[in-house]
Amino acid sequence: MSDAVIGALIFLVKFFLLFAIISVFVLYATWYERKVIGHMQQRIGPKRVGWHGLLQPVADMIKAFFKEDSIPRDADKLFFWSAPVIGTVFAMMAALAIPFGPPLVLFGRHITLDVVHLPSGILYMLAMLSLVSFGVIFAGLSTKSKYPIIGAQREVAQVISYELILATALLNPVIMAGSLDLTKIVDAQSHLWFIFYQPVAFVCFLISMFAVSARVPFDLPEAENELVAGFMTEFTGMKFSLFYFAQYVVIFTVSMLAVIFFFGGWLGPSFLPPVAWLFIKWAFFIFLYTWSWGTFPRYRYDQLMNISWLILLPIVIINILWTGFAIQFGLPYLH
């Protein structure tokens, strides 16, 4: 068998593995969140379907699948159909570049643990992540309905607020590692995790992380209590579920980014395989999402813009200048 065919096979296997991981995550993330927030609120969460409600996500999916698929009369059909797909596809494409561990050597073959290995992986991921929001914007505008339009308008405001912070906060680890390659960024942390060098950048990233995945306290585009369901108001059935799917894939991806950029990725004591370390650290961030959901009220969209542009942006820019200064003049920063 030629190299090209084996390469293609490996790619396919990796792709379906990733797809399986993400699908299971999305299904059980909803169950996990409902359970955790249930216990935080002195309830017990889903309990009826399966053992401790373990089959609840499956039941939910079946329900969504058989729901009537209604389209508003005035909706722009092309965009109405494509919006959920755009969101999901770009969210998945961003996830393709996540490395799940150090490169493996299997049967004399060098296999990287990401579906596509790019020398500038982070640029690609950020680009894909920002395309996800087009799904939301198209969804809001295509329905020609008022609440979704406000939702879409908020999404635009949100994107221009967090996008810059997200990218600039990640620039600090990139500068320190001297590479855009996610694997090399993890390797650069073998001495000390970047969180200890860059706590400020991490906090900025954390805030924009909640904004990029539109979760409390920044769940403005869908703000259930204000806009009914925001951009998703007119969507039903599987289209509605696809937006959730996209949102959870984004959560999956940015949590991975947080681990890779600030918490040393898969690095950890050797009694557990690297992948396990990666997922343990990642699980903490998933918990963080639920925790903040159970704790915080919601910001207003103009307040998010104020926070981003007037507070966070100056901070990250000064932080970048300081990082560059420190590296240029060889301050005791990197080994």
Add this chain to the structure above:
Amino acid sequence: MSVETREMLINMGPQHPSTHGVLRIILKLDGERIAGSEPEVGYLHRGFEKLAENMLYQQFIPYTDRLDYLASMNNNQSYVVAVERLLGIKAPPRAQAIRVIMSELGRIASHLVWLATHALDIGAMTVFLYCFREREAIIDLFEAAAGNRLNYNYARIGGVAFDLPKGFKENLQKFLDIFPEKLDEYHRLLTKNRIWLSRTKGIGILTKEQAINWGTSGPVLRGSGVEWDIRKAFPYDGYENYDFDVPTNQTGDVYGRYLVRMEEMRQSRRIIQQAIEHLPDGPVILQDSPYVSPSKEKIMTENFSLMKHMVLTIKGMRTPVATLYSATENPKGELGFYIVSDGSGKPYKLKIRAPSFINISAMPTMLKGNYVADVIAVIGSLDFVFGECDR
């Protein structure tokens, strides 16, 4: 192609998750900023005032349950106090104390639902469930006393329906002991929360003059810095004997009203504590009054009592010919009953002054210039109930 901006007209409600029932607000939006708003009420109109004209005074008590269904005890009390004032009678001291206990518990329960939904609207989901946990304890107490969990129908003209059940005082004391801790818990979750502050401070401002001119009452009025409480101004059911403060806040914004209500819960607890410590003994309903049916035992054994009971149930009481306005301090504000009596057992006219209705009318003033997201904060801070507003 020319680009123009237009104001967007948007309907909020009557089927909207945060309009607390069936409020419909027509919003004129400039982007997300509110250029104008117009509340529409009446989706829950059931014609209570007209119904009252066709039934005996005592038959209307269960209907008052359905006014502000989150504070049925307070409505019962408010109505029977109005009728008692019309008749010139007073409930026995024990009944008065029980009514005070019940209505203050009702105030706490109502404020808990307010806090729960207000916080949920702004996105703090956990507070919702915590508040309902404490409300459950109060509802259990009410259930023990009155047999029902939402519409109690507990007060009677000249007293209350039943005496306190066994173990009520102990359970109540248990609740009063844990409640301050729980209140502190809510304070920890919200009062100094940066997001909460930025969502509520300076939002929906109602100045002192506006609050008075719109005729607002209750926590909305006190949140604008007017120290006005019917319990202090025109005491009923012996409120003059209890020692409590009337919390006010000068800011007049959503946060001010929030602080006022939070403090009111503490004051209500104080009142209940005093009431159960000095709970007088004696009957819980007037004995030998021409307006009150005798006890079941007497009806079954005495001819005169049977006759009196029959007349009171069929024909009603003989009321003085008079007009009277009587108001009490409900959790939502000043709940007033204007009764025109023609001397028969049915009111000639019964007008209900619903605090929710009047507080809603002040809403466009508060909303102007704020954002869509603030609408629900303001709605939450007004704390209205549509059963009462639409009657």
